Amino acid sequence: MAKRFQAPVARRAIRPGFIARTDGFDVDQIVADLENHPEQEGLLSRLLSVSDLTEKTYKRFAENPNSLYNWYPAIEKALAESDTELKTPDTKVMRLPIELAQFIRLEYPETSQADKDLFNQFIFDQFDLEDGKTYFIKTGTFSSKFQFANAKCSEPREMGEYFQVINNFAMTVCAGHTVDLVVREYIEDVEDNPTIYNGMPLRTEFRAFVDCDKNELIGVVPYWHPIVMKHALKSGLSESIQQDYQTYLSHEQHLVDSYNEL
Known part of the structure; x- marks a missing residue:
């Protein structure tokens, strides 16, 4: 209709x-x-x-x-x-x-x-x-x-x-x-990291929250936050998402260590 x-x-x-x-x-x-x-x-x-x-x-x-x-x-x-x-x-x-x-x-x-x-x-x-x-x-x-x-x-x-x-x-x-x-x-990945989401490199990235009105940094967290990533990927139903989940798990410790170091 x-x-x-x-x-x-x-x-x-x-x-x-x-x-x-x-x-x-x-x-x-x-x-x-x-x-x-x-x-x-x-x-x-x-x-x-x-x-x-x-x-x-x-x-x-x-x-x-x-x-x-x-x-x-x-x-x-x-x-x-x-x-x-x-x-x-x-x-x-x-x-x-x-x-x-x-x-x-x-x-x-x-x-x-x-x-x-x-x-x-x-x-x-x-x-x-x-x-x-x-x-x-x-x-x-x-x-x-x-x-x-x-x-x-x-x-x-x-x-x-x-x-x-x-x-x-x-x-x-x-x-x-x-x-x-x-x-x-586009900034190429020079570290040859594995990828998820149809080609997105799993490289060390930072997410910063800033209060622009007060000119204050609220905090900085990993872009690939372990709790968020495992929750989002583990519950995915498609085969590709489950493959992404396994890829993330294999690279998680490297991401955590690199984030803490930098």
Whole structure:
């Protein structure tokens, strides 16, 4: 029955001034209604994550404080002006125009190869990518790093398609609240560590929590926290996750020792 209210995806979705809608719902009105009911915050978030863009939703996502586009410049500036040796990977961030921000919300299998090719070229040119180089990519709010084969892009001329696949998945897990894309320097693993999550190196990493209002460090913990990792992987049902669990167990002591040493 829902299909009776849905407009088919246009054969060519990328056209100036054209927003390739996939439904006929009055999203702005539904959002306005839900905002009057704070107890429906979860439903509102899920609705926004999967809805077509309107001018209002585009503006809302552009103002999302969790998008890297909005907070990263302050971090970059602070590190540049400090005397710390900390640095971040080279990072380029782009805010898509509404037509293209909507395009990557369309389901990947339902868009034409001609549109995919056009978007691939746009991404390659706008991010000034280089052939033969590997990049780490994400949207403004979602990296898809647990499907690491998508987040690590070694095919820069097909990066637009990578972004569409990542954003499609982000929308299904309530993380489709951004109109921004990010391309970062990929730091190769020089220690030949084992990998989990379809290619993510199990290397020593640190997670720092900082109160930026008080300028205080709250604490630092291992990125691969043993309690969290064993809980998350042990309960996984798929064969690949169980393989990841065994891989983690075999490398856990090395990660703990390296973290404590550093």
